[in-house]
Amino acid sequence: MKGYLRADGRKGIRNVLLVTYLVECAHHVARTIVTRADSDNIQLIGFPGCYPNDYSLKIMEQLCTHPNVGGVVIVSLGCEGFNREHLNKTISESGRPVSTFVIQESGGTRQTVEAGLQAVSEIQREIATAPMVDMEVEELVVGTICGGSDGTSGISANPAVGSCFDMLVDRGAACIFEETGELIGCEQIMADRAVTPELGREIIEAVQKAENYYRVMGYGSFAPGNAEGGLTTQEEKSMGAYAKSGASQIHGMIKPGDIPPRGGLYLMDVVPDGDPLFGFPNISDSAEIVEMIASGAHIILFTTGRGSVVGSAISPVIKVCANPETYRKMADDMDIDAGKVIEGRAAVTGVGEEIYQLVCSVAGGEKTKSEALGHQEFVLTYKQFEPIGPACLPRR
Amino acid sequence: MVAVTVFNSRPELRPHLSPDRDGELICLCTGPSRKNVKMTDKRFVLLHASDNVLVCCARVTAGESVMLEGKSVTLHTEINVGHKVARVNIAKGARIIKYGAPIGSATDDIAFSRHVHLHNMKSDYIPSHTRESKQREE
Numbered sequence: 001m002k003g004y005l006r007a008d009g010r011k012g013i014r015n016v017l018l019v020t021y022l023v024e025c026a027h028h029v030a031r032t033i034v035t036r037a038d039s040d041n042i043q044l045i046g047f048p049g050c051y052p053n054d055y056s057l058k059i060m061e062q063l064c065t066h067p068n069v070g071g072v073v074i075v076s077l078g079c080e081g082f083n084r085e086h087l088n089k090t091i092s093e094s095g096r097p098v099s100t101f102v103i104q105e106s107g108g109t110r111q112t113v114e115a116g117l118q119a120v121s122e123i124q125r126e127i128a129t130a131p132m133v134d135m136e137v138e139e140l141v142v143g144t145i146c147g148g149s150d151g152t153s154g155i156s157a158n159p160a161v162g163s164c165f166d167m168l169v170d171r172g173a174a175c176i177f178e179e180t181g182e183l184i185g186c187e188q189i190m191a192d193r194a195v196t197p198e199l200g201r202e203i204i205e206a207v208q209k210a211e212n213y214y215r216v217m218g219y220g221s222f223a224p225g226n227a228e229g230g231l232t233t234q235e236e237k238s239m240g241a242y243a244k245s246g247a248s249q250i251h252g253m254i255k256p257g258d259i260p261p262r263g264g265l266y267l268m269d270v271v272p273d274g275d276p277l278f279g280f281p282n283i284s285d286s287a288e289i290v291e292m293i294a295s296g297a298h299i300i301l302f303t304t305g306r307g308s309v310v311g312s313a314i315s316p317v318i319k320v321c322a323n324p325e326t327y328r329k330m331a332d333d334m335d336i337d338a339g340k341v342i343e344g345r346a347a348v349t350g351v352g353e354e355i356y357q358l359v360c361s362v363a364g365g366e367k368t369k370s371e372a373l374g375h376q377e378f379v380l381t382y383k384q385f386e387p388i389g390p391a392c393l394p395r396r
Numbered sequence: 397m398v399a400v401t402v403f404n405s406r407p408e409l410r411p412h413l414s415p416d417r418d419g420e421l422i423c424l425c426t427g428p429s430r431k432n433v434k435m436t437d438k439r440f441v442l443l444h445a446s447d448n449v450l451v452c453c454a455r456v457t458a459g460e461s462v463m464l465e466g467k468s469v470t471l472h473t474e475i476n477v478g479h480k481v482a483r484v485n486i487a488k489g490a491r492i493i494k495y496g497a498p499i500g501s502a503t504d505d506i507a508f509s510r511h512v513h514l515h516n517m518k519s520d521y522i523p524s525h526t527r528e529s530k531q532r533e534e
Contacts, residue, residue, distance in 0.1 A: 151452070155451060184521050211521060211522065214522055232492075232512070234522045235500060235519060239495045323477060325455075
């Protein structure tokens with residue numbers, strides 16, 4: 001497979017031009033630029049809040065310097081708290097073309113849109129010449145998430161993704177699984193898989209933090225559709241979700257925006273540190289996808305039983321459908337039919353191999369279903385984190 | 397071999413899903429436990445030898461007779477894909493075991509073959525919610 005070589009040495013599998021707004025007040029201008037530019041690779045992301053927040057700045061910086069991203073246009077209203085200078089500087093230092101427009105200084109909506117479109121077309125020309133170089137599986141970062149889980153997720157799609165993860169980790173890729181709040185009940189089992197006892201303790205503490213956090217919120221990470229699909233409790237959902245991690249050792253634990261330092265299997269601790277301040281850790285599946293992309297994920301493996309349709313800005317999402325009935329209803333949205341495991345038409349390892357092959361094809365440029373349908377969902381909200389502890393990334 | 401979940405460090409006890417769908421027997425367990433598995437309708441799967449629930453793989457309507465664990469029973473309610481039925485009689489307060497791991501506790505006595513869900517079990521961690529109610533725990 002070939003990748004886009006960036007000036008910072010990282011390799012991407014897509015060549016995206018991001019238009020990002022830094023407060024909801026700049027959303028319309030940014031969206032208008034993207035709509036009028038009308039190209040698959042010109043995508044919209046943004047942050048709605050007016051107050052500054054270290055987490056959202058870090059995530060935005062990591063997204064704008066993601067290997068799948070070639071260049072960026074920043075749209076600011078002007079008076080919001082987001083540190084646009086810092087963001088612009090980080091992008092520029094990564095070697096990517098970037099232009100910042102401040103609506104209050106650019107003459108308002110119409111003139112900012114025109115200026116933004118001009119910048120988009122210049123950056124588009126520049127990134128079209130990004131060098132393509134050989135890229136190996138070991139250079140990939142792959143994340144996984146489950147959304148719209150039901151009683152089939154944990155016995156078909158999730159273990160199939162786990163099987164694919166084992167293949168990827170064996171070949172040196174970095175794989176990320178997450179939602180410590182959706183792994184409540186699995187903490188001891190995960191700790192036993194950690195490469196060091198110290199990492200194991202960090203994992204247990206992260207899950208305890210998640211349990212406390214969700215208890216304050218009053219809800220676990222458990223949607224009504226989960227129950228309709230046969231799942232009864234958080235820990236039952238957790239056991240199924242956990243199967244996505246495969247059988248490799250757990251090599252480290254990261255927080256959103258931390259890049260895995262090398263290949264291996266990583267757990268992402270997505271639950272904020274400190275007292276619960278900003279509501280639910282992840283308000284929807286897309287928020288989790290964005291965090292894994294901020295940690296460098298080139299591709300997301302998304303398992304669903306009830307049937308999610310989401311994709312994402314920046315990185316392609318491969319949809320693995322757990323439930324054979326859902327697959328028949330929503331085949332146009334699904335890349336992989338893992339429900340055949342339920343119906344006895346395939347083994348988990350066979351579907352795992354199928355996912356692995358698709359990961360390689362998608363890395364090579366093939367569009368996923370959600371990509372082809374134009375899904376580019378994006379959510380970024382407030383959080384706060386302390387840096388990870390030294391035991392989270394044991395030296396190897 | 398890929399485990400459904402890797403809860404058990406002893407490989408011979410790990411459940412897996414290489415379907416063994418010849419004839420009526422549908423057994424997803426490897427190792428010594430296989431001998432103990434009784435005849436079960438292929439619309440239900442046992443994920444781990446120590447489980448006290450079976451998982452439905454294809455919808456079964458109320459009033460249908462099915463073979464579970466070598467016994468023919470008539471199901472009282474419709475059971476949809478992904479839902480659980482009791483593999484044995486489960487006493488109130490007992491742990492519900494799936495994937496070989498506890499997934500909650502029975503809030504009522506649950507008879508063999510009955511649907512196991514929000515009405516008769518609860519989380520040992522965090523309450524579950526539905527569209528109708530914030531909390532289903534009494």
